[in-house]
Amino acid sequence: MFVAIRSTAKARSVISRRRSTTTAIAYCFASKMAAIGHHHHVAAFSTSPTPAAIASMLSDPTLLGDDPGANTFDVVDPGASAEEFEKGGAIIAHVRRMGRDDTKQAIERANAALSGWKDGTTALHRSGVLSKWSALIKENSEDMAKIMTLESGKPLHESRGEVDYGCSFLDYYAAEAIRPNSAGGGYMCPSSFTHVDGAPRGKIMAIHEAVGVCALITPWNFPIAMITRKAGPALAAGCTTVLKPSELTPLTAVALSVLAKRAGVPEGVFEVVTADRDLTREVGDEMCSNPTVKKISFTGSTPVGKLLMKLSSDSVKRLSLELGGNAAFVVFEDADIDVAVDAAMASKFRNAGQTCVCADRFIIHESIEEEFVAKLTKKVKELNIGHGMKDGVTMGPVISTLPVKNLKEKVTEAIKEGAKCVVGGSALSDLGPNYFEPTILTNVDTSSLIWCTETFGPVAAIKAFTSEEEALMLANDTTTGLAAYFCTKDLSRIFRFSASLENGIIGVNEGIISNAAAPFGGVKESG
Numbered sequence: 407m408f409v410a411i412r413s414t415a416k417a418r419s420v421i422s423r424r425r426s427t428t429t430a431i432a433y434c435f436a437s438k439m440a441a442i443g444h445h446h447h448v449a450a451f452s453t454s455p456t457p458a459a460i461a462s463m464l465s466d467p468t469l470l471g472d473d474p475g476a477n478t479f480d481v482v483d484p485g486a487s488a489e490e491f492e493k494g495g496a497i498i499a500h501v502r503r504m505g506r507d508d509t510k511q512a513i514e515r516a517n518a519a520l521s522g523w524k525d526g527t528t529a530l531h532r533s534g535v536l537s538k539w540s541a542l543i544k545e546n547s548e549d550m551a552k553i554m555t556l557e558s559g560k561p562l563h564e565s566r567g568e569v570d571y572g573c574s575f576l577d578y579y580a581a582e583a584i585r586p587n588s589a590g591g592g593y594m595c596p597s598s599f600t601h602v603d604g605a606p607r608g609k610i611m612a613i614h615e616a617v618g619v620c621a622l623i624t625p626w627n628f629p630i631a632m633i634t635r636k637a638g639p640a641l642a643a644g645c646t647t648v649l650k651p652s653e654l655t656p657l658t659a660v661a662l663s664v665l666a667k668r669a670g671v672p673e674g675v676f677e678v679v680t681a682d683r684d685l686t687r688e689v690g691d692e693m694c695s696n697p698t699v700k701k702i703s704f705t706g707s708t709p710v711g712k713l714l715m716k717l718s719s720d721s722v723k724r725l726s727l728e729l730g731g732n733a734a735f736v737v738f739e740d741a742d743i744d745v746a747v748d749a750a751m752a753s754k755f756r757n758a759g760q761t762c763v764c765a766d767r768f769i770i771h772e773s774i775e776e777e778f779v780a781k782l783t784k785k786v787k788e789l790n791i792g793h794g795m796k797d798g799v800t801m802g803p804v805i806s807t808l809p810v811k812n813l814k815e816k817v818t819e820a821i822k823e824g825a826k827c828v829v830g831g832s833a834l835s836d837l838g839p840n841y842f843e844p845t846i847l848t849n850v851d852t853s854s855l856i857w858c859t860e861t862f863g864p865v866a867a868i869k870a871f872t873s874e875e876e877a878l879m880l881a882n883d884t885t886t887g888l889a890a891y892f893c894t895k896d897l898s899r900i901f902r903f904s905a906s907l908e909n910g911i912i913g914v915n916e917g918i919i920s921n922a923a924a925p926f927g928g929v930k931e932s933g
Contacts, residue, residue: 626655747778768866813864
């Protein structure tokens with residue numbers, strides 16, 4: 407379990423500790439405006455870039471890769487208007503459409519490159535390549551951020567932050583590559599065996615080795631960071647990789663591949679397979695069934711993670727799975743309310759609530775619920791909603807129309823079951839088909855879908871509690887266990903409550919908890 411603790415004073419500290427059940431993901435050794443009223447600021451973005459226009463927006467258009475050929479699929483801007491979607495103006499690029507045969511070939515190339523990368527390079531060389539890759543991403547950070555915003559919808563300032571966040575994994579594992587316990591290293595310890603006279607006989611030596619070819623399957627919500635979090639440790643260890651990025655955000659992966667080659671990553675070491683939704687299943691099936699692939703690293707939904715486990719069972723592959731969550735956010739009566747509200751805003755509304763560690767269920771002590779809700783509502787009303795490329799926008803669209811439909815249905819159901827909608831609750835169709843108001847619901851029933859299933863959208867569901875025992879019961883009452891948050895000034899409660907939470911990552915007085923140096927993963931059905 408990783409615990410990030412923010413002091414309620416000005417100084418901040420981070421404390422991490424591991425439980426034996428938690429490991430860092432993918433460390434590849436053998437040993438995831440229709441009547442909006444006056445509540446929110448709304449920004450408009452005039453037109454969605456055409457495939458030619460996106461290249462003109464970049465300092466280096468070659469980041470978009472080579473000509474994809476005739477067999478392609480469309481990449482769309484989720485922040486486009488309804489008119490742009492209808493007229494085809496939401497299409498920002500065409501990407502090569504790859505399937506099972508392409509995946510087989512990519513795996514074969516990765517396998518052919520394995521020996522040269524694993525045994526033919528030093529750890530110091532691999533470290534240097536990762537550092538160079540990171541440096542090139544930083545040099546092209548503005549282009550990378552624009553690409554990411556245009557295909558994922560997140561505000562440009564968030565994309566800029568993700569570029570730095572993504573590079574932190576490459577920097578971290580570049581340093582890890584040359585440590586004594588990295589690939590090629592290990593440890594030596596005394597043997598318990600003895601000679602006849604009782605003297606110690608021999609020593610035990612354990613050597614860490616690269617697993618081999620690793621298949622990486624990444625989601626759309628963090629198009630850079632989810633790739634570098636997986637590829638960084640794999641390449642540092644001497645593994646070769648085959649990446650299948652989300653069909654919704656393949657352009658970032660293509661740009662990363664271009665920069666990887668410039669950094670000196672050899673052919674076959676970082677292969678990229680871009681597939682549309684129709685071909686994704688067969689690509690995943692090939693990755694899981696192909697005996698050459700020795701490890702699968704996947705970030706995504708729990709149902710898909712379970713499917714990958716089943717598909718990988720025949721070849722007994724290693725798996726690193728970071729799956730769905732339904733994070734609780736508990737605020738105790740002694741908490742600093744302003745700190746709690748800031749943490750809640752960061753956790754809930756970053757990337758329009760579309761993060762795997764996003765706070766979904768807000769469990770607030772009854773004595774401070776009114777104050778917390780009032781202050782949170784004030785902050786929510788200050789959000790500036792619009793296209794991510796527009797200056798000043800603080801929240802963009804959700805990724806597609808289906809989440810908008812699901813969010814509206816869940817909010818409507820919760821209200822019918824007794825919840826009160828304090829702010830929001832509706833789609834913002836005048837902005838485009840993929841926008842939804844940031845929403846706060848109070849008095850939410852624990853049987854409502856908005857409470858008992860992952861939201862993945864900008865809706866905060868709030869319920870009051872009276873005792874620490876009740877708060878713990880509510881927080882743990884879920885099949886998932888990825889992240890949780892709580893706010894308190896009581897140091898003994900910090901250790902007591904965090905130890906009782908059934909989650910892999912816990913934020914204390916803090917809403918942003920992921921860090922390259924910390925383990926990242928969950929318990930229960932979160933991986």
